[in-house]
Amino acid sequence: MGLHALMLHKLTIHELRAQLESGEVTAHAAAEAIFGRIGDIDSKVKAYLPWKDFDGVIAQAHAIDEAGIPRSDKLLGGVPIAIKDVINVEGDYCTCGSKILSGRTGSAHDGYHSIYDATVIKKLREAGAVIHARTNMDEFAMGSSTENSSWDVTRNPWDLERIPGGSSGGSAAAVAADEAIAALGSDTGGSIRQPASLCGCVGFKPTYGRVSRYGLVAFASSLDQIGPFTKDVEDCALMLQVLSGHDPCDSTSVPEPVPDYTQSLGKGVEGLRLGMPKEYFIDGMDREVDAAVHAAIKKLESLGAEIVEISLPHTDYAVAVYYLIATAEASANLARFDGVRYGARVAGEDVIDMYGKTRGAGFGPEVKRRILLGTYALSAGYYDAYYLRAQKVRTLIRQDFEKAFEKCDAVVTPTSPEVAFKIGEKVDDPLKMYLSDIFTISVNLAGICGVSIPCGFTSSPKLPIGLQILGKSFGEETVLRVAHAYEQATEWHKEKPNL
């Protein structure tokens, strides 16, 4: 391995693709470089799960090299991509951060192994990518800090005593720390955008129905979307290009044609109207976050955008709506983990006892809390008061965005009211933890798309701040256009943590 290999992990997809296409570098070398970087620092960051199939990944990379794929024009030819442990990869384990899908000894090795590839994995393979190792997450995607993982708490690469955000904390930390060229995550209430903001990388939640959910272990079926974590907006456009598209295996995927997302790059923001919702700039927000986001919006204005004040009047109800709808849907989706067909079974006197003991032993406290809340919200006598009412307020939230998008082309907000907090700071206060998602949650309820990109740092300690850009349904192109223009006029995306 020459000097090149030592630096490969620092590259973006587009930079690595140039070297792969020219033959300077092989898929094998790139995959090894990622394992090398993981070996160097992951004992500190814990972005990845402890069970890695080195031989399998390297064999995959060799096969891709032998087939001449890196030198082809395939969008991700030879590029290693890390996968959040909630997406099925045939033959690989899939724990979803939970003991219930691990084996009797609590290891993934004798736990559930996927029997099919998720559609997004098929698409990555078709684009020539190497499916690399699996990243840590909050159990069943429920959390905002990755502290709910049954395995370990991923650390924020900018300050190892702090959380990376969640639920896709592992993927965000890996990309931020150059332990991954790019990674997949999932977003139900902000689980891609919030960790991207807290770790200082780019995280995109596509429009609901843009990317297939087939093979994504479901948390809340009307809210979940898979999306990419990348080091810059160009890479994000490439990933969206590969991941997007109608899938007959997912009846909620929309038959909307996929445009060429790379055409959105370099277009500038001249003449675009950017909406600033007054409800997202509130007291109680971190002063430096407020200042950085305001400065970012001023920057966009200087680049030619028109800033328009808008209102999203039902913002304040979004967290309440989400924690009824998402938990209700989760209570149904997680009913399948019953010890019958897969996962760790705990023996019982009869079937009901088996279910009770299996689920009692297998689920962590946050998952239990949400299943109970969701079950209650759907139960006889309470359905109308809680679940149905929440679905109606969801309509009001959706309409807020529809009205806003008549006045502007994209909406700009902070991604999170705060920067990365310390490990343990919010574990005992679930409600406080839920309020971390206040700026991201409405987006999933409305089904629209959004990205978080770096827009600054707090002074001491130095922690990343994220700018969130939202687009209407299937408005990914405008979001990418605004994000790219801002990124290219600033240097935030070039800053790396000291690891």
Next chain:
Amino acid sequence: MSEDIGKIDVSYVAHLARMHLTEAEKEKISAQLKDILAYVAKLNELDVSNVQPTAHATPLSNIFRKDEVRPSIDQTKILANAPEEARGLFIVPKIVE
């Protein structure tokens, strides 16, 4: 709804959810759920009498395919993760007395 806040019968709901909780868990979760339910009660501030519920964020409905037989997943694979299986069946404790 207001008189029901905090009266969530955790034992009953845990039974509906087929999930065993220890007494300590029940107590802790009960207190946390009480706080959460008090918070979500703010949805009562809104007049939703003329609002249709959104079950779904997309404009799709009733996605069907032709009723044609297609290959599914191989039975061996489906049974591969079974805690207990025999002769193509998932084995479970007796369901019916």
